Amino acid sequence: MMSIKRPISTLIPRQYCRFWRLSLALLVMLAHAHQVQAEPAKSASFLYQLSPNELAQEFINIQVGKQKIHALYKANKGKQALGAVILLHDAFAHINDDPIISGLRTYLPNHGWASLSLETPFTTYEALPLTQNELSAEIKTRANEAIQFLREQGFQQIAIIGEGLGATLASHVAANVTDGSILTVVCINSVQHPLLSAEIHPNEILARLEIPVLDLQISTTPLGASYTNNQLRHHTIKAGNPKYTWIHLPANNLHGGATPIKLRIRGWLQRQSSQLPLAP
Template sequence: MKVSQTLHFFSLSSLLIGFMLLSTFSINSWAAEQVTSHPKYNYLESEEVILIEVGKQKSEVLVRSWVGKKELGAAILFSNPGMNADSAGLQAFLRRELPHTGWATIAITPPKKVSRLNFSTSPENISKAGEGKFNPNNAERTPQYSKAQWEKIREKQETFITNTMNKLDEIGTPYPGKRILIATNQGAGFVISMLSKNMLAKPDILVLINPFMGTTHENLGLPKLLATLDIPVLDIQSADGHVASQKTTTDRRLLSPQNEPYRYRQQLMLLNLDHAEAWQTCLDLIEGFAHRVNNPY
């Protein structure tokens, strides 16, 4: 009897130990899945990162809820192509600070950046050491993208943006109210162009920061397109903005509605956007403009 009881005890012990090991393994596996599910943003809370399907690829959307009693709506943040949804600097600052002013933030991943064509030199034209020769034809610029190629590139980028934006209605459901679209650099150029073609839903307020486009033709056409938008626009130009954005600063102001501060306002900043003080200034400008538009009288 004692032998039987002993064997029974060891059997139960073995089952218990096996169950504990299996449970521990399962928990560790689940934890690893949680940590590695968004490796790019593993420094953020898991509920802050939403993975969406855009065409045949996955894309991240970062969401931050309101902080405090104000619940005015949501601000959609759209950065420069090639960046991520939490790009260091102004983008990351606004994403974290706007919720304290009553605006939940929804930051989207921009489309990929267009690769630049570089100078190319054929191997047979490289001068040997000591020859002391220079042939101006040795370094020739590779052919630029043709008009048809640019159109295909733009079409892909615009499709990516449209498909991403179409997902935001559901994501933004917990944050009813107004919608601010904040776009920077070439992302702002895309927004101007796509809104003018009715490819994006109109936001209640549009904030542009150093807007430009990648080609001269597209860039110089932005002021006219901007003037056609029938929405309140805050146009911020910083001292260190891309040279292409600086070229259109005056035209953007002159072609937009005059003496209509609730329709269009351009703000020139003396500080560079690599200064934290400039980030705070942008936040104050956005908060102030939104307040005036929402409370005109």
């Protein structure tokens, strides 16, 4: 006699199937809640990783209202103090795990530029995202405190460098600093994010800026059709800001000493600087 295999779902009473589905959904919700509650603990874990190594000497807290924002400050080690740079990492990274930002953080101080790698609102350990208005206000406040810190160190020429979402935030910060302390902005693969309001759109901000802007596209793929799109973007922004420059660089060799990205940014900073000693 031939037996007929029936799906297992037909062998289980419907009420039990519904119970299991609800239980599974509850487990998923609990797991997500645990992850959200555990996110702030990653901040403490990051501090613990810093404590036994040389980064601990560079770690500082910048007071922003009632909260302390993490940053890594590396003083100038060059023969001449040209200025300082504020570094803004990409989304879901932190102040030292981004290969481009962390590389610039250690490279530029050897050539006259002190570096301050600042924690942005988009990190791996800030659990809940901010609203559009909250994000705009938060990044402005953090950047203003970072600028004030660098001024207290004696720096008058300050550049802002950002990657990814950090690049968009960098241009947004520069657009809101009107005292002339921002020397230049360097954007690396700037992107638009759904959480960012319309006022924080990289193309529009860069076109409005009245300071030199270096817009770098780092890519592992050939330019192809994207080159035409970026050239159009370049001409559109440059029409509003004659001091805007767009450059494409290959994404090979991101690690190591004098990489093409580091050399390009270092050269750009030196050209924009008055090359006067501004800090002891």
